[in-house]
Amino acid sequence: MVYFVNLMVDFIVYRVDNRLMRTYGQHCGLAEALDLVGDRWTLLILRELLIRERCRYTDIKAALPRIATNLLASRLRELERHDLLAREDDPPPVATALYRLTPLGLALEPAILALGQWGARHLAPADKAVMQPHWLVLPLKIFVRDADPAQSRASIELQTGGEKIALSVGGGRHTVRLGAAENPAATVAAKPKVILKLFSGGMSLAAAKAAGLRIDGNADVLRRMLPKTA
Amino acid sequence: MVYFVNLMVDFIVYRVDNRLMRTYGQHCGLAEALDLVGDRWTLLILRELLIRERCRYTDIKAALPRIATNLLASRLRELERHDLLAREDDPPPVATALYRLTPLGLALEPAILALGQWGARHLAPADKAVMQPHWLVLPLKIFVRDADPAQSRASIELQTGGEKIALSVGGGRHTVRLGAAENPAATVAAKPKVILKLFSGGMSLAAAKAAGLRIDGNADVLRRMLPKTA
DNA sequence: CGGCATCCTCTTTGATACTG
DNA sequence: CAGTATCAAAGAGGATGCCG
Numbered sequence: 001m002v003y004f005v006n007l008m009v010d011f012i013v014y015r016v017d018n019r020l021m022r023t024y025g026q027h028c029g030l031a032e033a034l035d036l037v038g039d040r041w042t043l044l045i046l047r048e049l050l051i052r053e054r055c056r057y058t059d060i061k062a063a064l065p066r067i068a069t070n071l072l073a074s075r076l077r078e079l080e081r082h083d084l085l086a087r088e089d090d091p092p093p094v095a096t097a098l099y100r101l102t103p104l105g106l107a108l109e110p111a112i113l114a115l116g117q118w119g120a121r122h123l124a125p126a127d128k129a130v131m132q133p134h135w136l137v138l139p140l141k142i143f144v145r146d147a148d149p150a151q152s153r154a155s156i157e158l159q160t161g162g163e164k165i166a167l168s169v170g171g172g173r174h175t176v177r178l179g180a181a182e183n184p185a186a187t188v189a190a191k192p193k194v195i196l197k198l199f200s201g202g203m204s205l206a207a208a209k210a211a212g213l214r215i216d217g218n219a220d221v222l223r224r225m226l227p228k229t230a
Numbered sequence: 231m232v233y234f235v236n237l238m239v240d241f242i243v244y245r246v247d248n249r250l251m252r253t254y255g256q257h258c259g260l261a262e263a264l265d266l267v268g269d270r271w272t273l274l275i276l277r278e279l280l281i282r283e284r285c286r287y288t289d290i291k292a293a294l295p296r297i298a299t300n301l302l303a304s305r306l307r308e309l310e311r312h313d314l315l316a317r318e319d320d321p322p323p324v325a326t327a328l329y330r331l332t333p334l335g336l337a338l339e340p341a342i343l344a345l346g347q348w349g350a351r352h353l354a355p356a357d358k359a360v361m362q363p364h365w366l367v368l369p370l371k372i373f374v375r376d377a378d379p380a381q382s383r384a385s386i387e388l389q390t391g392g393e394k395i396a397l398s399v400g401g402g403r404h405t406v407r408l409g410a411a412e413n414p415a416a417t418v419a420a421k422p423k424v425i426l427k428l429f430s431g432g433m434s435l436a437a438a439k440a441a442g443l444r445i446d447g448n449a450d451v452l453r454r455m456l457p458k459t460a
Numbered sequence: 461c462g463g464c465a466t467c468c469t470c471t472t473t474g475a476t477a478c479t480g
Numbered sequence: 481c482a483g484t485a486t487c488a489a490a491g492a493g494g495a496t497g498c499c500g
Contacts, residue, residue, distance in 0.1 A: 022471090022472095022492090023359075024274065025295070025296070025358070025359050025360055026274075026295075026359055026361075026362075026365075027353060027359035027360060027361035027365075028277075028346070028361070028362075028365045028368070029346035029347060029349040029353065029368065029369065030342060030345055030346040030349055030368065031274060031349070031359075032349040032350070032352070032353055032359075033346060033349025034273060034274070034345070034349070036349070038268075038270065038273070039472090040252075040268065040472085040473075043260060043268070044256075044260065044261060047258075047260050056481075057481070057483070058481060058482075061482095065255070065256075066255070066474080066475090067474090068473065068475065068476090069475095069476095069482085069483070069484085070483085070484070070485080070486095071472090071473065071474075072483090073482080073483055073484075096482080097481090097482070097483095107348055107351070108348055110344045110347075111341065111344035111345040111348050112260060113344075114340045114341035114343075114344045114345075115264070115341040115344075116258070116260040116263060117259060117340075117341075118259070118263050118340075118341050119258075119259040119260055119262040119263025119264070119266070120259030120263075121334075121337070122262070123257060123259065123262055129253075129255050129256055129261075129262075130255055130256050130257060131256075131257035131258070132258075135256075135257075135258045138258070138260065139259065252490090252491095269491090270492070271492095286462075287462065287463055287464080288461090291463095296493075296494090297492095297493090298492065298493050298494065299463080299464070299465090299494090300464075300465065300492095300493095301491090301492065301493080302464090303463075303464055303465080326462065326463090327462085
């Protein structure tokens with residue numbers, strides 16, 4: 001399938017899917033990472049799988065406005081070939097393929113979070129860019145902390161922009177997951193922008209309430225997750 | 231200069247350098263980061279500036295075999311425009327332009343290290359890829375630790391593949407810098423591969439010596455910087 | 461030389477249409 | 481739903497030329 005074609009001195013090219021795959025040809029971690037995930041759209045595809053854990057083709061396409069469908073198909077094939085994701089052909093009832101990250105793909109999380117944190121520092125405000133609420137999961141993975149690790153495990157559910165996000169802390173760990181929480185101590189509803197400013201420390205809880213945030217349940221668990229500065 | 235052209239609903243394009251600049255048009259940290267540094271070669275250019283601190287055009291070009299010269303010039307212009315790097319036109323004597331990272335560009339270090347660390351996990355061994363010894367600075371930034379932070383500041387100099395790398399620890403910080411060290415407690419010479427395995431914990435100091443590593447000076451400072459597992 | 465700009469070819473991407 | 485096929489446009493790679 002993959003065979004090497006040595007075109008010139010120190011220049012290696014792979015032939016994949018009947019077309020050439022470029023490589024930087026540098027023995028350097030960054031260059032080799034970019035050989036695998038440096039193509040356009042690739043990291044955004046992995047972002048979706050990181051957030052949703054398992055997606056259908058259409059889920060990914062919907063989250064990536066304007067990606068060409070052939071390009072998405074090609075990227076998914078490449079990523080599967082390189083073992084960053086796996087395709088589960090679901091059992092007969094509903095014959096829809098599901099994609100999920102492999103351990104190798106999941107291991108990209110720190111890099112994706114770091115890049116996202118850097119890029120978020122100058123998110124142009126109020127431009128025409130599309131904002132999908134489930135993307136909040138990434139910054140929340142960065143900002144959620146447990147102010148009282150000794151206390152028992154507790155969770156809350158965020159409701160924002162039509163999505164639900166489950167946050168839980170305790171036992172020295174914290175998790176952020178898209179989807180409804182089980183037995184949340186509180187349910188918190190607010191606009192995405194308010195959630196983000198609240199958890200990033202740029203807005204106090206009082207200010208967030210004034211901006212429309214609503215808490216249903218025990219507010220202490222929410223406070224426990226917020227940065228100290230808030 | 232930069233003006234917006236709204237081609238279609240929710241699709242934004244900038245015109246730069248008399249050519250279109252693509253954007254994902256997503257209000258998401260990762261997407262906005264990739265809008266700025268997602269183009270081919272861009273992160274590798276930033277890697278060079280991260281390692282060398284200040285480079286001439288030719289230094290970067292030499293470290294990036296096969297980059298087209300017009301492409302490098304274009305990328306540098308873009309990065310300067312977005313304030314990731316700055317061009318210093320040196321004083322009259324030698325009228326050579328120097329490039330260095332701005333604080334915004336330097337802030338990419340964690341993301342570049344994280345990506346590099348991920349990519350390094352399956353560096354194909356013994357392939358035709360080019361290896362430049364100064365690239366060792368990146369993994370060393372990850373692996374160097376101070377086993378005894380209470381002790382006073384000390385530094386060593388690595389000599390490998392014709393390059394010198396200064397490592398220093400103490401005061402709760404550690405630095406890795408390309409170039410000769412000032413008053414190093416020891417000078418360590420070895421092949422790049424040996425250095426990397428030694429600091430990543432994959433090879434003991436004894437094994438490294440057997441593989442040709444030579445220490446001139448106080449070996450304790452070197453031991454202090456190695457991971458415990460070694 | 462160092463630092464690009466131009467020109468040309470080839471590859472990748474984007475948009476759309478179509479299929480099992 | 482989950483892609484494949486097709487084709488035009490944009491981008492990358494390589495050679496060369498220009499200018500201080």
